[in-house]
Amino acid sequence: MSMVDPKDCLFCKIVAGEIPAKKVYEDANSLAFLDINPRNPGHTLVIPKKHYETLFDMPENEAGDLFKVVKKMADVCKSGVKADGISIGQSNGRAAGQIVQHLHFHVIPRFATEGPVGLEGVLPVKKMDEPSMNKIVESLQKGTSAKPKEPAKPVKAAKEGEEEIDFKF
Numbered sequence: 634m635s636m637v638d639p640k641d642c643l644f645c646k647i648v649a650g651e652i653p654a655k656k657v658y659e660d661a662n663s664l665a666f667l668d669i670n671p672r673n674p675g676h677t678l679v680i681p682k683k684h685y686e687t688l689f690d691m692p693e694n695e696a697g698d699l700f701k702v703v704k705k706m707a708d709v710c711k712s713g714v715k716a717d718g719i720s721i722g723q724s725n726g727r728a729a730g731q732i733v734q735h736l737h738f739h740v741i742p743r744f745a746t747e748g749p750v751g752l753e754g755v756l757p758v759k760k761m762d763e764p765s766m767n768k769i770v771e772s773l774q775k776g777t778s779a780k781p782k783e784p785a786k787p788v789k790a791a792k793e794g795e796e797e798i799d800f801k802f
């Protein structure tokens with residue numbers, strides 16, 4: 634259920650041509666255009682033309698088309714601005730930091746000169762023990778139709794900058 638009327642949606646207005654944008658790619662279902670506040674030259678947004686507020690609202694069978702364009706733009710942006718790498722970012726909901734309430738992927742060219750800081754750098758590592766990890770994987774597997782054949786193997790926790798966190802179920 635969308636909380637934003639598509640009539641008032643910035644990205645829907647870009648799709649409709651009511652607001653100008655630096656369009657890079659367009660097909661029947663998807664549009665890619667430059668972010669007006671680029672984190673780096675070539676920072677591109679990829680959106681579905683239909684108004685879905687988040688990934689949760691998009692039917693699964695439409696997600697493949699959108700991600701194909703994300704992949705295409707990763708290639709195009711990497712060669713277009715001679716980037717050394719590409720970060721893909723996508724946030725759903727206010728808690729995740731989503732600002733524009735129309736599903737979008739960020740395709741962000743990255744350069745060796747800026748240092749290898751990944752999007753993971755935004756959140757600190759949370760230290761979790763094995764039983765907690767197993768509880769979480771079991772909980773997540775309940776939501777998938779195809780289960781992995783192997784049981785989850787022990788996973789090593791990260792060391793630096795970790796912080797304790799207690800997930801409750």
Ligand SMILES: [Zn+2]
Nearest residue numbers: 642645684735
């Ligand atoms: Zn919209």
